[in-house]
Amino acid sequence: MTVILLDPLRPDTIPIPAVRHVAGPVVxxxxxxxxLLWELGEVSAATDEHIAxxxxxxxxxxxxxxxxxARIDLGDNVIEAKRAGGEALLDAVAxxxxxxxxGPWESQQTHWSLRRYLLEEVYETLDAIATGDPDHLREELGDLLLQILFHSRIAADDPERPFDIDDVARAFTEKVSRRTPGILSGAHSDLETQIREWExxxxAEKQRGSVLDGIADSQPALALAQKVLExxxxxxxxxxxxDPDILTVTVRLGDDSVEDQTRRRILAVMEGVRDLESQAASEGIVLDSRDGWLQVMGVVEVSAGAPVGGPDSASTPDPIIDDGDADDIVVTAEPRRRATDPDAAPGDPAPTGG
Structure with missing residues (x-):
């Protein structure tokens, strides 16, 4: 009087509570x-006769x-294999x-042609989160999942460096496992420790040559500016x-696109930072502090009211003095020749990205 329901995705796995029930007559x-038939031994095909x-x-x-x-309706004991979460993803992949x-449309798409749809789905998902409607969010997450499946399937067709959805999933599990060892092992459950381990x-993985490496240039300009400044x-x-203009957005009717203006400004800052990094590398300067950056910029930083430049200060340019409190910093910039620009004149400004 028992019905054993197997997981269709793992049809050769019998639940432990069901083992003793397969010793007797089985259909x-x-x-x-x-x-599984070979493992069960003597079995018969289920027919209507077996209902009674x-x-x-x-x-x-x-x-x-x-x-x-019919057997369940008659009250049979049902032993059902517990299904693992994520099984429905296999249907989506198929x-x-x-x-x-x-599909005539799907077969023609490329990573590039799908970019606009991916971006739209991200924004629509953000809108769904804002509404607080679970049904709306579920639908939009499904649309976002479609984009991940689509790009993974396109990548599988690449003749030179193919990868598929399983490779994408493995990339996720391997990365997160590497970066959260303490959480996964149960060694700790502290937020600050987890963040520190992750970072x-x-x-260590990235071994970045620039402090800006890994920042997505194609993200919206304001998000890009915030990420760069952080x-x-x-x-x-x-x-x-x-340049303080980067910290302020002003919208004027009939003016150029604010998005484009902000993007140009922050991209110029990024270019200047990379120039400084290149110059620092050639001069052996370590950029791990404010002093290091100021050194490669050729900027001398002194306290407000202090003499600038020492005995020969008469030849030093006037400092740029902040109008704030006495504890404010005064910055005087002696323009230095940019090491990466052989044609730069001695008076050319340092590449601060401003």
Missing amino acids: VTEDVNPF QRDVTVVSTDRTHPVVR LMDTLRRN ERKA RLSAAGYPVDSI
Whole structure:
């Protein structure tokens, strides 16, 4: 009087509570994997006759099978394999594969042609989060998943360096596993420790040549500016030397695109920072503090009211003095020749990115 429902994705795995029930008379529905038949030994095909034969165990992967459904309606004990989360993703992968092979539109798409749709789906997902509607969010996450499946399936067709959705999933699990060892091992559950571990392992993996490496240039200009400023601040860069216009957005009717203006300005800052990094490398200057950045910029930083330049200060340019409190910093810039620009004149400004 038992029905055993197997996981259709793992049809050769019998739940432990069901093991003792397969020792007696067993009938199987036609959907059961043939491999399992050899392991079960003597079995019969389930027919309508077995509906009333309550001393046999029915094994199936299909709850809707007529024999299974009838036996359940009669009150049989049901032992069902627990299904792992994520199984529905396999159906999604199979559907995407079919569309890529047979769909006239899907078969023509490229990573580049799908860029606009990917961006749209991200914004629509953000809108769904803002609404607080779970149904709306579920739908938009499905659309976003479509883009991931689509790009992964396109990549599988690459003749030189193919990868598929399994490679994408492995990239995720491997990266997160490397960066959260303490959490996964149970060594700790502290937020600050987790963040520190993540950042330390990320830095070790990336071995970045520039403080700006890894920043997506194609993100919206304001998000790009914020990310760049955050990264520079964390690296000790004197962000107060950056063009203040980058910190303010002014919208004027009939003016150029604010997005384009901001993007041009922040890209200029990024170019200047990379020039400074190149110059620092050639001069052996370590850019791990504000002092290091100022050194490569050729900037001398002194306290307000202090003499600038020493005995020969008469030949030193007047400092740029902040109008704030006495504790404010005064910066005097002796323009230096840019090492990466052989044609620069002695009076050319330092590449501060302003």
